[in-house]
Amino acid sequence: xxxxxxxxxxxxxxxxxxxxxxxxxxxxxxxxxxxxxxxxxxxxxxxxxxxxxxxxxxxxxxxxxxxxxxxxxxxxxxxxxxxxxxxxxxxxxxxxxxxxxxxxxxxxxxxxxxxxxxxxxxxxxxxxxxxxxxxxxxxxxxxxxxxxxxxxxxxxxxxxxxxxxxxxxxxxxxxxxxxxxxxxxxxxxxxxxxxxxxxxxxxxxxxxxxxxxxxxxxxxxxxxxxxxxxxxxxxxxxxxxxxxxxxxxxxxxxxxxxxxxxxxxxx
Amino acid sequence: xxxxxxxxxxxxxxxxxxxxxxxxxxxxxxxxxxxxxxxxxxxxxxxxxxxxxxxxxxxxxxxxxxxxxxxxxxxxxxxxxxxxxxxxxxxxxxxxxxxxxxxxxxxxxxxxxxxxxxxxxxxxxxxxxxxxxxxxxxxxxxxxxxxxxxxxxxxxxxxxxxxxxxxxxxxxxxxxxxxxxxxxxxxxxxxxxxxxxxxxxxxxxxxxxxxxxxxxxxxxxxxxxxxxxxxxxxxxxxxxxxxxxxxxxxxxxxxxxxxxxxxxxxxxxxxxxxxxxxxxxxxxxxxxxxxxxxxxxxxxxxxxxxxxxxxxxxx
Numbered sequence: 001x002x003x004x005x006x007x008x009x010x011x012x013x014x015x016x017x018x019x020x021x022x023x024x025x026x027x028x029x030x031x032x033x034x035x036x037x038x039x040x041x042x043x044x045x046x047x048x049x050x051x052x053x054x055x056x057x058x059x060x061x062x063x064x065x066x067x068x069x070x071x072x073x074x075x076x077x078x079x080x081x082x083x084x085x086x087x088x089x090x091x092x093x094x095x096x097x098x099x100x101x102x103x104x105x106x107x108x109x110x111x112x113x114x115x116x117x118x119x120x121x122x123x124x125x126x127x128x129x130x131x132x133x134x135x136x137x138x139x140x141x142x143x144x145x146x147x148x149x150x151x152x153x154x155x156x157x158x159x160x161x162x163x164x165x166x167x168x169x170x171x172x173x174x175x176x177x178x179x180x181x182x183x184x185x186x187x188x189x190x191x192x193x194x195x196x197x198x199x200x201x202x203x204x205x206x207x208x209x210x211x212x213x214x215x216x217x218x219x220x221x222x223x224x225x226x227x228x229x230x231x232x233x234x235x236x237x238x239x240x241x242x243x244x245x246x247x248x249x250x251x252x253x254x255x256x257x258x259x260x261x262x263x264x265x266x267x
Numbered sequence: 268x269x270x271x272x273x274x275x276x277x278x279x280x281x282x283x284x285x286x287x288x289x290x291x292x293x294x295x296x297x298x299x300x301x302x303x304x305x306x307x308x309x310x311x312x313x314x315x316x317x318x319x320x321x322x323x324x325x326x327x328x329x330x331x332x333x334x335x336x337x338x339x340x341x342x343x344x345x346x347x348x349x350x351x352x353x354x355x356x357x358x359x360x361x362x363x364x365x366x367x368x369x370x371x372x373x374x375x376x377x378x379x380x381x382x383x384x385x386x387x388x389x390x391x392x393x394x395x396x397x398x399x400x401x402x403x404x405x406x407x408x409x410x411x412x413x414x415x416x417x418x419x420x421x422x423x424x425x426x427x428x429x430x431x432x433x434x435x436x437x438x439x440x441x442x443x444x445x446x447x448x449x450x451x452x453x454x455x456x457x458x459x460x461x462x463x464x465x466x467x468x469x470x471x472x473x474x475x476x477x478x479x480x481x482x483x484x485x486x487x488x489x490x491x492x493x494x495x496x497x498x499x500x501x502x503x504x505x506x507x508x509x510x511x512x513x514x515x516x517x518x519x520x521x522x523x524x525x526x527x528x529x530x531x532x533x534x535x536x537x538x539x540x541x542x543x544x545x546x547x548x549x550x551x552x553x554x555x556x557x558x559x560x561x562x563x564x565x566x567x568x569x570x571x572x573x574x575x576x577x578x579x580x581x582x
Contacts, residue, residue: 106278110285113558115520118538122293125542125550202410206524209412210539225412229528232416233424243413251408 005263011255018249022068029062033219042235052237054228060241063219067242070220071249074135074213075201079193081139082146082200087189089143090150091177095158105151111144117203124212134213138203142196149192153185160184187264194260198253205246221246271573279566286558287339290551291332295324344552349544354552357537362556364435365526365533369518371449372456373511380461381504384468385495391473399465407462411521415455415528423451433530452529456521460514467510471503478502505576512568516561 021028030050031037037049037057045052051061093104111119120137127133154177157163166180207213208222216223221242228238306314319325323334338345344354387399406414423432430451436444475481476499484494522535530536534553541550 106281107285110282110289110558113282113286113516113562114289114554115516115523115557115561117520117523118554118557119293121523121538121542122290122550122554125545125547126294198408205410206412209410209524210527212542222410222412225416229416232420236420239413239416239420243409243417247405247409247413250410251405254404254408 005259007255008259008263011252011257011259014248014252015256018068018252019072021065022072025066025069029059029065031059031062033063033066034058034217042231042238044235044237051241052235054224054238055231060237063224064221064241064245066219067221067224067245068249070131070214070218071201071205071222071246074131074138074204075197075253077135078138078142078200078204079196081136082142082196083189083193085140085143086146087150087182090147091154091182091185093147094151094154095173095177095181097155097158101151101155104147108144108147108151112148114141116141116145116199117206120203120207121212124207129207129212129215131214131218134204134207138200138207141203142200145196146189146192149188150185153188154181157181157184191257191261191264194253194257198250198257201246201253202250268573272570275566275569279562282562283559286562287336287555288332290554290558291335293554294547294551295328295331339552339555345548347541347546347549349540349546349549354549357549358534358552358556361532361534361537364531365522365535367449368452368456368522368526368531368533369515371453372460372518373514375453375457376460376464376514377511379457380464381468381500381507383461384465385472385500385503387465387469388472388476389491389495396469400469403462403465406458409458411455411459411524412528414458415451415525418451418454419528433528435530435532448531452525452531455525455528456518459521460517463510463514463517464507467507468503471506472499475499475503505572508568508571508575512564515564519557519561 035058037053037059039057040049040053041055041057043049043053043057049059049061051059051064053059054063089104089108093101114122116138119141120134123137123140124133127136163176163180166176171179204213205220205222205225208220209226211226214220214223216227224242225239225246228242232239306318316325323331342355344358346352347354347357350357383399387396390396419432421427423430430447434448436448438445472495481494481499484498489498519534522533523538524535525531526533526535527539534557538550538553538557540546541553
């Protein structure tokens, strides 16, 4: 079914490649990711270092391959956290309705007034910079957007026959929310989540680029670009190689998400 | 219209209040309070307690919030811990610089984006459309710091040297120098924003072109040029206003990274400085200002939309 839609096919193929890369990285890297070759610093692509080296003579191919893992981990982890927080809030607001819905949605609107990166920065200031805190911060920043989508989808189902039937049967509210409504709002949630992974990866890379996410010497795309910045006029490769990996991964998630949206008919 | 404006104003006021609560809560409720942030992890408990008393952190949260929001509203924004200067003065200067950047980017986006989107809609499914859609898709998927550094590499390398690699020149030192410092950061923001506006204009124009009144205009014998400029764009561009307001929200986040790349002294760089130095009073006010600008921009967009399209006011 996937192959009939070009966006799904292209996005899906790249995603499979990136995921494979992130799993297989430790076994397929030509050099250890932190091994320094001091005589081969800032080398362009060549026979020994296929994609060149960075300012410490570390192999760019190895570091870029290994960088898939923190990027995917952060993107998927943050979105999972965003879903874990946003889905129950959205379901409850949509199902209960009335005053509760009004109040919850005003708070969600207020949180959406912050650019998500700023919300993440506020949280990181309180907690300190690390990979875990970056994941937590981006996850929390994703929650209000998720809650909004889930709420509007479940609001439409509030008076649906099958929901009323479950209530008449005397089912508990929690069961009606998660057992009856949630399965029926799954399609828009999946689409939203896929698109959000791309943005979460971008936000995570931005935090690392700002020195507030993944810390050295870990091989991470955002961090690699941060370190490449100073030397960009001496050698563009330490910027271009991880930059391309990052862009291709984000494009893939966006393509896949848009393809899913068309396929599932969600808005 | 007045009734509509008042109703919107009431909900905006509530949202602004909640925004201030979030800013306050982010710093005061999360573990690691302001006193620990200032003194560092290795401070003795006594030192932390003394500072807490001085800053009033030992009082109930509600009382702390009330006195904080009271002084914010009366214009007393406190003193930056790291810069030792009044926060209000610092923020005012940086906000002005960021406004230059945001205005430059938005202007270019409107001038370039609307024609591009219209062109794509008119040539739907043709190579031109495909090229425009693909280019904007890629543009929005590349993080700003990669786009910015790539532009830097191409347009500001020592061998080319068209633009300065970073920094800012005051207007007083000449419009030329000022504008040259603005080009690269504004261009970086433009590339991301173009995608939004092109996409919106493209689908807006395409929808309107399928409407019966456009068919009528065509049958009347009007030229395509006249149909697009006089009949289609006027209706197709209404939702674009909302997209522009939302883009201002994006810009407020985008400047954080872009200003850092080009060492441009605006709000974004100030926010990073505040985060790195754990300058809580400065960060709180920056966050409050940024979120308020976004909320007010949306309010303005709602009003403009309602003014241009009377149907909105009565729904």
